[in-house]
Amino acid sequence: MSVPGAPRGLASSGQKPIAEILHPLSAAEEPLSPGPDVTEDVRGDKEAVLTNGTPVETSSPASASSLLNRLQLDDDLEADGLDLYVSTETRDLFVTVDDPKKHVSTMETYITYRVSAKTTRIEFDLPEYCVRRRYQDFDWLRIKLEDSQPTHLIPPLPEKFVMKGVVDRFSEEFVETRMKALDKFLKRVADHPVLSFNPHLNAFLTAKDLNKRQGLALLTKVGESVKHAAGGYKLRARPAEFCAMGEYLDTFNQKLGTIDRIAQRIIKEQSEYLTELREYGTLYSSWAASEEELQRPLEGVASSVATCAGALEDLSENMSQDFLPVLREYVLYIESMKNVLRKRDQSQAEYEGRLEAAVLRRQEDRTPMPVEVEKCQDRLECFNADLKADWERWQSNKRQDFKQLLTGMADQNINHYEKCQAGWESLITLLQDKQTEDKSGETN
Amino acid sequence: MAENGRQELVITDAESEQLAGERSLNIVVAEQGCSLLRRMEICVAEAEKRSGKNAVNMQEMFTVYLIETRPMDAVAEGRNPAPEGRNPAPDSLWRRYSEFELLRSYLIVTYPYIVIPPLPEKRAEFVWHKLTADNMDPDFVERRRVGLENFLMRVASHQVLSNDKILYHFLTDEHGWKEVVFETGFQAKADSRLRALSATFRVRNTNKRFMDMKHYSDELQSHTSQLLRARARVADRLYGVFKVHGNYGRVFSEWSAIEREMGDGLQSAGHHMDAYAASIDDILEEEEHYADQLKEYLFYAEALRAVCRKHELTQYELEVSSQDLISKKQQREELATGVVRSFSFKGMTNKLFGQEAPEQREARLKLIEELIAEGEDTVKEKTAECEEHVEKAWVDMQRFEEQKDKDLREALIHYAVLQIRNTSVEQCQRVFPQDVKLKPYPKVFLPL
Numbered sequence: 035m036s037v038p039g040a041p042r043g044l045a046s047s048g049q050k051p052i053a054e055i056l057h058p059l060s061a062a063e064e065p066l067s068p069g070p071d072v073t074e075d076v077r078g079d080k081e082a083v084l085t086n087g088t089p090v091e092t093s094s095p096a097s098a099s100s101l102l103n104r105l106q107l108d109d110d111l112e113a114d115g116l117d118l119y120v121s122t123e124t125r126d127l128f129v130t131v132d133d134p135k136k137h138v139s140t141m142e143t144y145i146t147y148r149v150s151a152k153t154t155r156i157e158f159d160l161p162e163y164c165v166r167r168r169y170q171d172f173d174w175l176r177i178k179l180e181d182s183q184p185t186h187l188i189p190p191l192p193e194k195f196v197m198k199g200v201v202d203r204f205s206e207e208f209v210e211t212r213m214k215a216l217d218k219f220l221k222r223v224a225d226h227p228v229l230s231f232n233p234h235l236n237a238f239l240t241a242k243d244l245n246k247r248q249g250l251a252l253l254t255k256v257g258e259s260v261k262h263a264a265g266g267y268k269l270r271a272r273p274a275e276f277c278a279m280g281e282y283l284d285t286f287n288q289k290l291g292t293i294d295r296i297a298q299r300i301i302k303e304q305s306e307y308l309t310e311l312r313e314y315g316t317l318y319s320s321w322a323a324s325e326e327e328l329q330r331p332l333e334g335v336a337s338s339v340a341t342c343a344g345a346l347e348d349l350s351e352n353m354s355q356d357f358l359p360v361l362r363e364y365v366l367y368i369e370s371m372k373n374v375l376r377k378r379d380q381s382q383a384e385y386e387g388r389l390e391a392a393v394l395r396r397q398e399d400r401t402p403m404p405v406e407v408e409k410c411q412d413r414l415e416c417f418n419a420d421l422k423a424d425w426e427r428w429q430s431n432k433r434q435d436f437k438q439l440l441t442g443m444a445d446q447n448i449n450h451y452e453k454c455q456a457g458w459e460s461l462i463t464l465l466q467d468k469q470t471e472d473k474s475g476e477t478n
Numbered sequence: 479m480a481e482n483g484r485q486e487l488v489i490t491d492a493e494s495e496q497l498a499g500e501r502s503l504n505i506v507v508a509e510q511g512c513s514l515l516r517r518m519e520i521c522v523a524e525a526e527k528r529s530g531k532n533a534v535n536m537q538e539m540f541t542v543y544l545i546e547t548r549p550m551d552a553v554a555e556g557r558n559p560a561p562e563g564r565n566p567a568p569d570s571l572w573r574r575y576s577e578f579e580l581l582r583s584y585l586i587v588t589y590p591y592i593v594i595p596p597l598p599e600k601r602a603e604f605v606w607h608k609l610t611a612d613n614m615d616p617d618f619v620e621r622r623r624v625g626l627e628n629f630l631m632r633v634a635s636h637q638v639l640s641n642d643k644i645l646y647h648f649l650t651d652e653h654g655w656k657e658v659v660f661e662t663g664f665q666a667k668a669d670s671r672l673r674a675l676s677a678t679f680r681v682r683n684t685n686k687r688f689m690d691m692k693h694y695s696d697e698l699q700s701h702t703s704q705l706l707r708a709r710a711r712v713a714d715r716l717y718g719v720f721k722v723h724g725n726y727g728r729v730f731s732e733w734s735a736i737e738r739e740m741g742d743g744l745q746s747a748g749h750h751m752d753a754y755a756a757s758i759d760d761i762l763e764e765e766e767h768y769a770d771q772l773k774e775y776l777f778y779a780e781a782l783r784a785v786c787r788k789h790e791l792t793q794y795e796l797e798v799s800s801q802d803l804i805s806k807k808q809q810r811e812e813l814a815t816g817v818v819r820s821f822s823f824k825g826m827t828n829k830l831f832g833q834e835a836p837e838q839r840e841a842r843l844k845l846i847e848e849l850i851a852e853g854e855d856t857v858k859e860k861t862a863e864c865e866e867h868v869e870k871a872w873v874d875m876q877r878f879e880e881q882k883d884k885d886l887r888e889a890l891i892h893y894a895v896l897q898i899r900n901t902s903v904e905q906c907q908r909v910f911p912q913d914v915k916l917k918p919y920p921k922v923f924l925p926l
Contacts (some may be wrong), residue, residue: 043612092516280738285736289733292729294728300719300723303715303719303722306715306718307719314709314711314712316706316710317704317705324697324698324701325616327883327887328883328887328890331887331890332890334890436740437740440747445897451901455899455901457897458571458894458897458901459894459898461890462894465887465891465892
């Protein structure tokens with residue numbers, strides 16, 4: 035049974051007889067053109083371009099215009115020679131996550147998101163798909179990818195657990211932030227030359243009902259489920275280039291942490307400033323009440339101050355919603371990357387261990403090199419190559435993301451200052467008009 | 479109206495070189511009806527620290543201010559030419575803050591119907607955390623110098639006050655001035671606090687306009703002081719916001735060290751964060767001037783209220799002397815007719831001990847007549863005093879109101895201009911300057 039949306043949450047499935055309610059995880063029956071309750075992303079320019087150049091969908095997945103949007107090439111990326119990995123020319127799989135809806139059942143309440151996919155690949159039966167998925171499903175996908183592609187860096191998911199008392203899991207803000215992160219995650223997977231062909235991704239995008247049950251009980255936490263159990267091999271020396279990666283990750287992690295803390299501190303200070311500023315503005319209004327000639331100027335100042343306060347509030351909110359999540363996402367990314375490095379180390383350790391053992395045995399009784407050792411070597415080389423490729427891609431994405439982030443914040447700041455300026459300028463115009471009015475009155 | 483005592487202030491930089499102080503502010507005033515300022519240029523050019531013994535013979539540090547005056551016609555005629563140029567050297571003397579206070583006290587007592595311009599604050603109040611409350615702080619001294627000059631300008635351009643002899647002595651006679659001011663005996667004429675307070679509570683008929691004005695002065699005082707306090711809190715918080723941004727500077731620099739392509743951009747961003755964090759000091763320093771303008775009117779409110787209370791006092795004294803006259807006349811009547819209308823001890827003793835002899839009654843009647851005559855003179859005097867005060871005070875209060883409206887309106891405009899300047903996009907600087915890949919993005923960067 036579904037109930038009408040809660041005051042602060044999202045639109046739920048609505049009131050319908052139970053027979054007509056679609057299973058939240060069903061696909062294809064759902065109309066491809068958006069219903070009246072499609073939540074449109076109205077953020078505008080700031081969100082227009084994501085990591086790999088995919089514009090955020092603002093219209094129905096089925097419409098031609100949205101496809102055209104996606105195929106439009108971003109000037110920036112074309113010019114960037116290093117960003118081969120994110121070139122849109124050869125992309126043939128497009129994915130989007132949007133339209134969050136709350137589902138209430140007797141057992142639990144949860145949110146589902148619409149996951150749309152468009153593709154020309156032959157691995158997919160249809161050119162378009164539309165399914166509903168919940169966070170659990172994304173988590174399942176990620177674990178499956180990690181298990182089946184241990185040599186690759188899997189993009190991170192937003193935090194799984196939220197403290198029930200602290201954060202409202204159904205607030206618009208939280209759901210919006212999470213949804214954007216899920217969208218990013220899926221897009222990154224879809225853009226990855228290897229991961230995007232993973233059958234689990236295919237299932238995720240197309241299946242009516244993800245058959246997750248069988249895998250669930252056996253799954254361990256991300257990072258601990260290493261397919262190739264190293265079995266006690268210890269790595270002696272990590273090659274220099276991977277060492278450098280490790281060091282970079284550690285330092286970068288630290289810096290991100292510091293920036294996060296500073297940003298939070300700024301938000302807090304700004305909020306306190308905002309409180310004082312608002313009160314300050316109202317004092318001008320109360321003064322205006324006891325004045326005659328000065329009433330308009332004082333009211334004018336009060337309203338200009340209020341404008342600035344409003345603009346600052348928007349700015350702080352944007353910082354919370356756009357800036358901090360990206361920082362945190364990269365912290366998670368760093369964690370993932372470190373895990374992959376560790377797995378690589380183990381693969382190397384295993385190979386070296388076996389090799390050593392085999393060499394010793396050959397010395398003893400001329401036993402030829404077992405096939406196992408060669409397989410290990412192959413695996414290791416594969417791993418190294420994959421990792422290096424992923425590393426480059428990740429670096430490139432990171433550069434893009436942060437440039438976008440910082441200039442986005444710059445835009446918002448400029449916007450904020452422009453609003454403040456406009457507030458004050460209108461006051462000056464008001465007062466100067468009055469002055470000329472008075473002057474002409476005097477001469478009469 | 480030409481003779482309305484308004485000032486046109488023009489600040490000229492050129493003349494400041496000729497004067498002794500580097501930080502002097504030369505104000506040339508041309509205005510009709512202000513006799514003093516027509517004759518001379520006044521400015522408070524410098525401040526200096528001195529040490530000396532105070533009243534209890536202890537060593538103390540204090541600041542003195544250099545007042546420079548120059549007769550206008552001397553400037554025009556080129557009399558007493560200085561060796562360097564055409565302008566003659568100004569006369570100058572040093573004054574302490576306490577001497578300004580003395581002058582002001584004198585003016586308050588001597589002109590109780592004028593809203594006397596206030597002095598800058600004695601101690602720094604409404605401070606936000608970075609500003610010290612130290613009277614010796616150079617910024618405080620500088621602002622006080624400006625405030626003292628402003629005080630002198632206002633007094634010297636006032637139609638009534640500018641003609642005062644004591645003011646002239648203050649400006650020209652360094653050592654003899656105090657003697658002159660004490661000779662006026664103004665301190666004895668000062669209204670006692672008790673009398674003034676008593677008047678406030680017991681006066682019966684006050685002029686409605688004055689009551690309204692008094693009420694307004696309360697409002698003005700309350701609003702300006704609240705505003706000043708709130709502004710100090712806002713300044714404090716804003717300071718915090720800017721300074722925390724400075725932390726970004728360091729972390730961006732550190733981060734830039736581990737990056738290849740992004741390194742330059744991040745380094746640049748870091749520097750600009752530092753610059754941003756540092757900019758708040760100047761911004762808030764400029765705002766202090768606005769705060770000083772508000773403070774002036776906060777103190778002006780007190781001066782306005784003083785005029786209203788003087789009215790209450792004169793009215794009260796008139797009522798008291800009228801009442802006194804009435805009761806004396808009543809006594810006369812009782813004596814004359816022998817009819818006792820009201821209770822009196824004399825009446826009672828008469829009843830108890832018998833009436834007094836006719837000669838005694840004659841003597842007393844004569845005395846009462848004399849007292850009544852005196853009383854009538856007093857009432858006439860008080861009435862005149864009261865009416866004169868009402869008339870003159872009303873004129874000056876009107877003048878004050880116009881001045882206040884004009885000054886505060888200008889102050890608000892300048893405040894708005896200041897805000898615009900400080901949020902100007904031009905203030906922001908570039909980041910990622912070499913990054914042509916980001917061409918659609920604006921080439922400015924603002925701190926987060």
